Amino acid sequence: MMLRLQKYNFTITYKKGKHMFLADTLSRSPRDSPDEHTDDGADFEVMSVQHISSSRLKELQTHTAQDPVLQRLWSIIKSGWPCSQSKLPAEIREYFPFRDELTVDEDILMKGQRTVIPESLRSEYITIIHRGHPGLDATKRRARGIVFWPSLTKDIEKEVLSCSVCNSMKPHPQKEPLHLHHIPDLPWSSVATDIFEWNGQYYLVLVDLYSGWFEIDLLRDLSSSTVITKLKRHFSVHGSPHKVFSDNGTQFTSQQFKEFVAAWDFTHTTSTPEYPQANGLAERAVRSAKHLMEKSKRDGSDVFQNLLNLRNVPRDQTLCSPAERLMSRQTRTSLPISKSILVPASKNNVAVKNQISKKRHCQKTYYDKSSRTLRPLLQGEVVRLATSKGHDRIGLVKQLCDEPRSYLVEVEGREYRRNRKHILPVAEPPPQKLDHSEMSLPFVQTPSAESKHKFFTPNEVKEQCTPQGTEKKPLNEHSTKVLSTAPYVTRAGRICKPNPKYLE
Numbered sequence: 001m002m003l004r005l006q007k008y009n010f011t012i013t014y015k016k017g018k019h020m021f022l023a024d025t026l027s028r029s030p031r032d033s034p035d036e037h038t039d040d041g042a043d044f045e046v047m048s049v050q051h052i053s054s055s056r057l058k059e060l061q062t063h064t065a066q067d068p069v070l071q072r073l074w075s076i077i078k079s080g081w082p083c084s085q086s087k088l089p090a091e092i093r094e095y096f097p098f099r100d101e102l103t104v105d106e107d108i109l110m111k112g113q114r115t116v117i118p119e120s121l122r123s124e125y126i127t128i129i130h131r132g133h134p135g136l137d138a139t140k141r142r143a144r145g146i147v148f149w150p151s152l153t154k155d156i157e158k159e160v161l162s163c164s165v166c167n168s169m170k171p172h173p174q175k176e177p178l179h180l181h182h183i184p185d186l187p188w189s190s191v192a193t194d195i196f197e198w199n200g201q202y203y204l205v206l207v208d209l210y211s212g213w214f215e216i217d218l219l220r221d222l223s224s225s226t227v228i229t230k231l232k233r234h235f236s237v238h239g240s241p242h243k244v245f246s247d248n249g250t251q252f253t254s255q256q257f258k259e260f261v262a263a264w265d266f267t268h269t270t271s272t273p274e275y276p277q278a279n280g281l282a283e284r285a286v287r288s289a290k291h292l293m294e295k296s297k298r299d300g301s302d303v304f305q306n307l308l309n310l311r312n313v314p315r316d317q318t319l320c321s322p323a324e325r326l327m328s329r330q331t332r333t334s335l336p337i338s339k340s341i342l343v344p345a346s347k348n349n350v351a352v353k354n355q356i357s358k359k360r361h362c363q364k365t366y367y368d369k370s371s372r373t374l375r376p377l378l379q380g381e382v383v384r385l386a387t388s389k390g391h392d393r394i395g396l397v398k399q400l401c402d403e404p405r406s407y408l409v410e411v412e413g414r415e416y417r418r419n420r421k422h423i424l425p426v427a428e429p430p431p432q433k434l435d436h437s438e439m440s441l442p443f444v445q446t447p448s449a450e451s452k453h454k455f456f457t458p459n460e461v462k463e464q465c466t467p468q469g470t471e472k473k474p475l476n477e478h479s480t481k482v483l484s485t486a487p488y489v490t491r492a493g494r495i496c497k498p499n500p501k502y503l504e
């Protein structure tokens with residue numbers, strides 16, 4: 001009876017029976033079921049920690065007894081809470097909002113049905129709760145059902161976000177917004193090239209980014225000299241372009257190709273390895289070339305006649321056909337055609353450029369609907385590189401490359417250039433191997449089990465990676481902002497994520 005009434009705050013007043021109308025009526029009401037038990041206290045719930053094994057319980061009792069904060073909390077629970085939070089010792093204040101739920105049972109503290117864990121055991125308990133590597137939210141949900149301490153959520157976040165196994169298995173990030181290539185002002189000013197395989201043979205494709213005109217060449221081998229010879233032939237017809245885009249095939253990164261670039265006076269930009277989409281315009285030309293060849297094969301028609309026809313198919317009223325954009329005229333096919341149509345007529349290149357830009361922005365709008373911008377990375381930031389097995393290679397960001405969204409990442413002493421899409425920033429300690437390299441110091445492991453790895457913020461890492469006296473530059477124009485929005489680690493070891501809306 002006493003236990004049942006504990007949750008009520010009431011005052012007992014004696015009243016004579018003649019004034020207790022309701023109670024008097026009830027006391028005369030006969031029972032329908034005479035065998036119903038009347039034993040007071042028989043069905044109250046016992047708060048117990050029996051789910052904890054005896055060895056764990058003993059450990060918990062010992063550590064609770066040794067924890068000065070919990071001991072203080074214990075005495076406050078026993079003696080009663082003050083009416084105001086400010087009257088409590090500072091270290092107990094964070095327990096004040098839960099004062100009605102806190103109890104003592106079997107020499108350990110409870111918050112409702114959750115066990116209050118002393119500080120010395122918290123890390124170990126998170127490890128146990130994270131067994132099997134459930135995700136961050138799942139780990140929090142599991143913990144919130146059984147254990148309690150004020151910084152539980154933050155401590156779990158710190159542990160799970162720095163879990164190397166979880167990080168290495170994270171899925172590849174969602175696609176990034178479409179990066180629009182610069183639209184050239186003139187025909188054959190910017191071209192993209194790529195090599196593809198079709199029907200057991202290799203081909204070179206070369207596409208003009210202004211007109212969409214593409215050339216296909218059969219390659220007898222994949223050497224640099226063969227590729228260069230094919231390119232030279234086209235450059236001799238249409239002129240030497242200002243810019244050439246390609247992937248990182250050895251044909252395009254060889255010394256011979258560098259000499260070709262210098263001799264023909266154009267700039268050469270390569271896409272990020274493992275991210276061929278960056279050379280998207282050449283990729284699209286490859287797709288068109290493959291379709292053309294496959295369709296020609298299937299209907300047994302002449303691939304070159306088909307190519308001639310495709311080059312004369314107008315895109316729209318402004319853009320017209322690739323032939324008209326590149327050569328300011330239609331080229332003659334086997335169709336009967338008026339001579340006047342074959343007369344060269346120059347295109348308004350500003351209108352063409354605007355129309356290309358309009359079409360690209362339209363594509364971008366559709367593409368970007370399901371994309372998300374990934375934040376730029378900082379020099380010295382700990383990251384994982386995506387491979388076919390997940391994000392299983394840990395390293396440090398060395399620098400931002402000239403190519404868009406491209407970074408140089410050092411992994412086990414080797415440097416890799418990767419697109420931002422394939423780099424996952426993680427809250428793990430920097431890889432140990434780099435301790436002995438020139439980018440030293442970011443990782444300190446203390447022997448104590450309680451004080452785990454020391455974490456350094458990207459800023460701290462950057463400071464330590466920068467030789468004294470040299471100017472520290474952000475990686476790009478966005479970095480200053482990123483610096484302030486990046487998660488950082490407090491002295492107490494908590495990961496803090498500043499809310500961007502408070503940063504201005």
Ligand SMILES: [Zn+2]
Nearest residue numbers: 133163165166
């Ligand atoms: Zn994990």
